[in-house]
Amino acid sequence: xxxxxxxxxxxxxxxxxxxxxxxxxxxxxxxxxxxxxxxxxxxxxxxxxxxxxxxxxxxxxxxxxxxxxxxxxxxxxxxxxxxxxx
Amino acid sequence: xxxxxxxxxxxxxxxxxxxxxxxxxxxxxxxxxxxxxxxxxxxxxxxxxxxxxxxxxxxxxxxxxxxxxxxxxxxxxxxxxxxxxxxxxxxxxxxxxxxxxxxxxxxxxxxxxxxxxxxxxxxxxxxxxxxxxxxxxxxxxxxxxxxxxxxxxxxxxxxxxxxxxxxxxxxxxxxxxxxxxxxxxxxx
Numbered sequence: 001x002x003x004x005x006x007x008x009x010x011x012x013x014x015x016x017x018x019x020x021x022x023x024x025x026x027x028x029x030x031x032x033x034x035x036x037x038x039x040x041x042x043x044x045x046x047x048x049x050x051x052x053x054x055x056x057x058x059x060x061x062x063x064x065x066x067x068x069x070x071x072x073x074x075x076x077x078x079x080x081x082x083x084x085x086x
Numbered sequence: 087x088x089x090x091x092x093x094x095x096x097x098x099x100x101x102x103x104x105x106x107x108x109x110x111x112x113x114x115x116x117x118x119x120x121x122x123x124x125x126x127x128x129x130x131x132x133x134x135x136x137x138x139x140x141x142x143x144x145x146x147x148x149x150x151x152x153x154x155x156x157x158x159x160x161x162x163x164x165x166x167x168x169x170x171x172x173x174x175x176x177x178x179x180x181x182x183x184x185x186x187x188x189x190x191x192x193x194x195x196x197x198x199x200x201x202x203x204x205x206x207x208x209x210x211x212x213x214x215x216x217x218x219x220x221x222x223x224x225x226x227x228x229x230x231x232x233x234x235x236x237x238x239x240x241x242x243x244x245x246x247x248x249x250x251x252x253x254x255x256x257x258x259x260x261x262x263x264x265x266x267x268x269x270x271x272x273x274x
Contacts, residue, residue: 008186010178014257021231021256023238044194048264051200055267059210060233066110068123076101076127083134084097 007031012042013049020053092142095149100130104147108154115158115229117218125161129154155234159244162226177261194264197272209271216266220259227252228259 007015012035018024019032036043068076105126112122133153140149177192179185203209220228227245230236231252238249247255 008178009188010186013261014253017257017260018253020260021238041188041193044196045264048194048197048200049260051197051204052260052264052267054204055209055213056232058204059213060114066113067106068109068126072123073101073105076105076123076130079127080097080101080130080134083131 005031005034007035009035009039009042012036012039013045016042016046016049020049093145093149094142095137095140095146097130097134097137100133100146100150104150105130107147108150111151112154112158114214114217115226115233116161117225121161125154125157129157132157159230162230163245165222165226192261192265195268195273197268200272203271209267212267212271213263216263216270219266220262224255224259224262227255228263231256 012032015024015028015032019029024032032046036046108126108129109122112125113119116122116125129150133150136153144152175192177189179187179189217225217228227241227247230241230244231238236244238252241247242249242252
Protein backbone atom coordinates (compact mmCIF):
# COMPACT_ATOMS: atom_id res chain seq x y z
CA UNK A 1 0.00 0.00 0.00
CA UNK A 2 1.16 3.54 -0.70
CA UNK A 3 2.08 5.97 2.04
CA UNK A 4 0.40 8.96 0.46
CA UNK A 5 -2.49 10.88 2.01
CA UNK A 6 -4.53 10.75 -1.19
CA UNK A 7 -5.41 7.23 -2.26
CA UNK A 8 -7.30 5.70 -5.15
CA UNK A 9 -10.61 3.82 -5.01
CA UNK A 10 -9.08 0.34 -5.03
CA UNK A 11 -6.98 1.10 -1.97
CA UNK A 12 -9.83 2.97 -0.25
CA UNK A 13 -12.24 0.09 -0.62
CA UNK A 14 -9.63 -2.36 0.69
CA UNK A 15 -9.09 -0.19 3.78
CA UNK A 16 -12.86 -0.02 4.16
CA UNK A 17 -12.96 -3.82 4.22
CA UNK A 18 -10.31 -3.88 6.93
CA UNK A 19 -12.36 -1.52 9.08
CA UNK A 20 -15.24 -3.99 8.96
CA UNK A 21 -12.98 -6.44 10.81
CA UNK A 22 -11.45 -3.81 13.06
CA UNK A 23 -8.08 -4.20 11.40
CA UNK A 24 -7.38 -0.81 9.81
CA UNK A 25 -4.71 1.47 11.27
CA UNK A 26 -5.48 5.01 12.35
CA UNK A 27 -3.59 6.38 9.38
CA UNK A 28 -5.56 4.14 7.01
CA UNK A 29 -8.84 5.22 8.52
CA UNK A 30 -7.86 8.84 8.09
CA UNK A 31 -6.96 8.28 4.45
CA UNK A 32 -10.23 6.47 3.90
CA UNK A 33 -12.27 9.28 5.48
CA UNK A 34 -10.51 11.82 3.28
CA UNK A 35 -11.05 9.73 0.15
CA UNK A 36 -14.73 9.17 0.95
CA UNK A 37 -15.18 12.89 1.41
CA UNK A 38 -13.93 13.39 -2.12
CA UNK A 39 -15.38 10.31 -3.82
CA UNK A 40 -19.12 9.65 -3.93
CA UNK A 41 -18.76 6.08 -5.13
CA UNK A 42 -16.46 5.03 -2.35
CA UNK A 43 -18.60 6.86 0.15
CA UNK A 44 -21.51 4.71 -1.06
CA UNK A 45 -19.33 1.60 -0.97
CA UNK A 46 -18.46 2.32 2.66
CA UNK A 47 -22.11 2.78 3.63
CA UNK A 48 -23.04 -0.44 1.89
CA UNK A 49 -20.08 -2.28 3.39
CA UNK A 50 -21.39 -1.49 6.87
CA UNK A 51 -24.78 -2.86 5.85
CA UNK A 52 -23.13 -5.98 4.46
CA UNK A 53 -21.36 -6.51 7.76
CA UNK A 54 -24.68 -6.29 9.58
CA UNK A 55 -26.25 -8.72 7.13
CA UNK A 56 -23.40 -11.21 7.58
CA UNK A 57 -23.73 -10.98 11.35
CA UNK A 58 -27.51 -11.36 11.26
CA UNK A 59 -27.61 -14.35 9.01
CA UNK A 60 -24.69 -16.56 9.70
CA UNK A 61 -25.71 -18.48 12.73
CA UNK A 62 -26.53 -22.07 11.93
CA UNK A 63 -30.20 -22.78 11.32
CA UNK A 64 -31.27 -26.37 11.34
CA UNK A 65 -32.57 -26.38 7.80
CA UNK A 66 -30.48 -29.01 6.14
CA UNK A 67 -31.27 -32.48 7.36
CA UNK A 68 -29.69 -35.76 6.58
CA UNK A 69 -32.26 -38.18 5.24
CA UNK A 70 -32.87 -41.42 7.13
CA UNK A 71 -30.93 -43.38 4.57
CA UNK A 72 -27.85 -41.21 5.10
CA UNK A 73 -28.21 -41.50 8.85
CA UNK A 74 -28.42 -45.28 8.67
CA UNK A 75 -25.27 -45.30 6.57
CA UNK A 76 -23.52 -43.25 9.22
CA UNK A 77 -24.79 -45.54 11.97
CA UNK A 78 -23.48 -48.59 10.17
CA UNK A 79 -20.05 -47.00 9.71
CA UNK A 80 -19.93 -46.01 13.34
CA UNK A 81 -21.03 -49.45 14.56
CA UNK A 82 -18.39 -51.11 12.43
CA UNK A 83 -15.76 -48.91 14.03
CA UNK A 84 -17.08 -49.49 17.55
CA UNK A 85 -16.81 -53.23 17.10
CA UNK A 86 -13.10 -53.06 16.27
CA UNK B 87 -15.75 -27.30 46.90
CA UNK B 88 -17.65 -29.79 44.76
CA UNK B 89 -16.24 -30.82 41.41
CA UNK B 90 -17.89 -29.46 38.26
CA UNK B 91 -20.05 -32.22 36.78
CA UNK B 92 -18.19 -33.62 33.81
CA UNK B 93 -19.84 -34.24 30.46
CA UNK B 94 -19.80 -37.76 29.08
CA UNK B 95 -19.73 -39.19 25.60
CA UNK B 96 -22.35 -41.55 24.26
CA UNK B 97 -21.43 -42.61 20.73
CA UNK B 98 -24.58 -44.67 20.33
CA UNK B 99 -26.58 -41.48 20.39
CA UNK B 100 -24.25 -39.30 18.31
CA UNK B 101 -26.06 -39.65 15.03
CA UNK B 102 -29.53 -39.09 16.41
CA UNK B 103 -28.46 -36.18 18.57
CA UNK B 104 -25.86 -34.39 16.47
CA UNK B 105 -25.69 -35.48 12.83
CA UNK B 106 -28.22 -32.94 11.51
CA UNK B 107 -26.54 -30.09 13.33
CA UNK B 108 -23.11 -31.16 12.13
CA UNK B 109 -24.33 -31.68 8.57
CA UNK B 110 -25.95 -28.26 8.55
CA UNK B 111 -22.77 -26.70 9.91
CA UNK B 112 -20.70 -28.37 7.22
CA UNK B 113 -22.88 -27.79 4.21
CA UNK B 114 -22.88 -24.04 4.66
CA UNK B 115 -19.10 -24.23 4.54
CA UNK B 116 -18.46 -26.69 1.74
CA UNK B 117 -21.62 -26.43 -0.35
CA UNK B 118 -21.57 -30.02 -1.56
CA UNK B 119 -24.00 -32.56 -0.08
CA UNK B 120 -21.84 -35.65 -0.50
CA UNK B 121 -18.71 -33.91 0.64
CA UNK B 122 -20.49 -32.59 3.72
CA UNK B 123 -21.75 -36.07 4.52
CA UNK B 124 -18.24 -37.50 4.14
CA UNK B 125 -16.77 -34.87 6.43
CA UNK B 126 -19.41 -35.60 9.06
CA UNK B 127 -18.72 -39.31 8.81
CA UNK B 128 -14.96 -38.79 9.06
CA UNK B 129 -15.55 -36.64 12.10
CA UNK B 130 -17.55 -39.35 13.87
CA UNK B 131 -14.89 -41.94 13.11
CA UNK B 132 -12.05 -39.70 14.25
CA UNK B 133 -14.01 -38.80 17.35
CA UNK B 134 -14.34 -42.45 18.27
CA UNK B 135 -10.59 -42.82 18.06
CA UNK B 136 -10.10 -39.67 20.13
CA UNK B 137 -12.51 -40.60 22.92
CA UNK B 138 -9.71 -41.47 25.29
CA UNK B 139 -8.55 -37.84 25.15
CA UNK B 140 -11.94 -36.37 26.05
CA UNK B 141 -11.79 -34.64 29.40
CA UNK B 142 -15.48 -33.86 29.81
CA UNK B 143 -15.00 -30.12 30.08
CA UNK B 144 -16.72 -29.25 26.80
CA UNK B 145 -20.14 -30.61 25.96
CA UNK B 146 -20.33 -33.58 23.61
CA UNK B 147 -21.59 -31.41 20.74
CA UNK B 148 -18.95 -28.72 21.26
CA UNK B 149 -16.27 -31.39 21.25
CA UNK B 150 -17.58 -33.04 18.09
CA UNK B 151 -17.83 -29.67 16.35
CA UNK B 152 -14.24 -28.83 17.23
CA UNK B 153 -13.12 -32.01 15.47
CA UNK B 154 -15.38 -31.20 12.53
CA UNK B 155 -13.89 -27.70 12.26
CA UNK B 156 -10.45 -29.26 11.98
CA UNK B 157 -11.66 -31.52 9.14
CA UNK B 158 -13.14 -28.55 7.31
CA UNK B 159 -9.93 -26.54 7.56
CA UNK B 160 -7.96 -29.54 6.31
CA UNK B 161 -10.32 -29.71 3.36
CA UNK B 162 -9.89 -25.99 2.66
CA UNK B 163 -6.14 -26.39 2.81
CA UNK B 164 -6.16 -29.25 0.36
CA UNK B 165 -8.48 -27.59 -2.12
CA UNK B 166 -7.01 -24.14 -1.75
CA UNK B 167 -4.57 -23.64 -4.56
CA UNK B 168 -3.92 -19.95 -5.07
CA UNK B 169 -2.80 -20.32 -8.65
CA UNK B 170 -4.88 -21.43 -11.56
CA UNK B 171 -8.35 -20.57 -10.34
CA UNK B 172 -10.84 -18.39 -12.14
CA UNK B 173 -10.30 -14.79 -11.15
CA UNK B 174 -13.15 -12.55 -10.10
CA UNK B 175 -13.78 -9.79 -12.60
CA UNK B 176 -11.86 -6.65 -11.79
CA UNK B 177 -13.76 -3.68 -10.47
CA UNK B 178 -11.01 -1.12 -10.79
CA UNK B 179 -8.85 -0.08 -13.72
CA UNK B 180 -5.49 -1.82 -13.52
CA UNK B 181 -3.52 0.66 -15.59
CA UNK B 182 -3.73 3.82 -17.63
CA UNK B 183 -4.76 7.22 -16.41
CA UNK B 184 -7.73 5.78 -14.52
CA UNK B 185 -5.65 3.26 -12.62
CA UNK B 186 -7.20 2.49 -9.26
CA UNK B 187 -10.56 4.05 -10.05
CA UNK B 188 -13.91 2.26 -10.27
CA UNK B 189 -14.81 0.79 -13.61
CA UNK B 190 -18.09 2.49 -14.46
CA UNK B 191 -20.31 -0.59 -14.73
CA UNK B 192 -18.91 -2.03 -11.52
CA UNK B 193 -19.41 1.02 -9.31
CA UNK B 194 -21.98 0.74 -6.51
CA UNK B 195 -25.60 1.78 -7.08
CA UNK B 196 -27.85 2.87 -4.25
CA UNK B 197 -29.83 0.17 -2.48
CA UNK B 198 -33.49 0.85 -1.79
CA UNK B 199 -34.42 0.60 1.83
CA UNK B 200 -31.51 -1.65 2.69
CA UNK B 201 -31.35 -1.10 6.45
CA UNK B 202 -34.93 -2.22 6.93
CA UNK B 203 -34.30 -5.54 5.23
CA UNK B 204 -31.28 -6.76 7.15
CA UNK B 205 -33.23 -9.26 9.25
CA UNK B 206 -35.28 -10.58 6.34
CA UNK B 207 -35.25 -14.40 6.09
CA UNK B 208 -35.42 -14.38 2.30
CA UNK B 209 -32.39 -12.14 2.21
CA UNK B 210 -30.59 -14.92 4.05
CA UNK B 211 -31.44 -17.30 1.19
CA UNK B 212 -30.13 -14.79 -1.33
CA UNK B 213 -26.98 -14.40 0.75
CA UNK B 214 -26.44 -18.17 0.93
CA UNK B 215 -26.71 -18.36 -2.83
CA UNK B 216 -24.25 -15.51 -3.29
CA UNK B 217 -21.73 -17.04 -0.89
CA UNK B 218 -22.15 -20.31 -2.73
CA UNK B 219 -21.27 -18.63 -6.02
CA UNK B 220 -17.92 -17.40 -4.78
CA UNK B 221 -14.90 -19.11 -6.29
CA UNK B 222 -13.65 -21.86 -3.91
CA UNK B 223 -10.57 -20.09 -2.68
CA UNK B 224 -12.50 -16.89 -1.92
CA UNK B 225 -15.30 -18.79 -0.26
CA UNK B 226 -13.09 -20.59 2.24
CA UNK B 227 -11.17 -17.46 3.28
CA UNK B 228 -14.35 -15.39 3.47
CA UNK B 229 -16.12 -17.99 5.62
CA UNK B 230 -13.18 -18.45 7.99
CA UNK B 231 -12.75 -14.71 8.46
CA UNK B 232 -16.29 -13.37 8.40
CA UNK B 233 -18.44 -16.24 9.64
CA UNK B 234 -16.12 -18.23 11.85
CA UNK B 235 -14.20 -15.14 13.00
CA UNK B 236 -10.74 -16.67 12.84
CA UNK B 237 -7.85 -14.25 13.33
CA UNK B 238 -6.03 -13.14 10.18
CA UNK B 239 -2.82 -14.73 11.41
CA UNK B 240 -4.51 -18.09 12.04
CA UNK B 241 -6.02 -18.20 8.55
CA UNK B 242 -2.70 -17.27 6.97
CA UNK B 243 -0.93 -20.04 8.86
CA UNK B 244 -3.55 -22.66 8.09
CA UNK B 245 -3.90 -21.89 4.40
CA UNK B 246 -0.32 -20.79 3.81
CA UNK B 247 -1.12 -17.36 2.41
CA UNK B 248 0.26 -13.93 3.27
CA UNK B 249 -1.87 -11.33 5.02
CA UNK B 250 -1.88 -9.15 1.92
CA UNK B 251 -3.17 -12.16 -0.07
CA UNK B 252 -5.87 -12.54 2.53
CA UNK B 253 -7.04 -8.95 2.23
CA UNK B 254 -7.06 -9.09 -1.56
CA UNK B 255 -9.23 -12.21 -1.32
CA UNK B 256 -11.57 -10.71 1.29
CA UNK B 257 -11.82 -7.57 -0.80
CA UNK B 258 -12.74 -9.45 -3.95
CA UNK B 259 -15.16 -11.70 -2.10
CA UNK B 260 -16.97 -8.76 -0.55
CA UNK B 261 -17.14 -6.93 -3.87
CA UNK B 262 -18.59 -9.99 -5.55
CA UNK B 263 -21.08 -10.50 -2.70
CA UNK B 264 -22.04 -6.85 -2.90
CA UNK B 265 -22.79 -7.14 -6.58
CA UNK B 266 -24.62 -10.43 -6.19
CA UNK B 267 -26.88 -9.04 -3.49
CA UNK B 268 -27.39 -5.85 -5.46
CA UNK B 269 -28.47 -7.82 -8.52
CA UNK B 270 -30.48 -10.50 -6.78
CA UNK B 271 -32.05 -8.64 -3.96
CA UNK B 272 -31.71 -4.93 -3.45
CA UNK B 273 -32.49 -3.64 -6.86
CA UNK B 274 -34.72 -6.36 -8.17
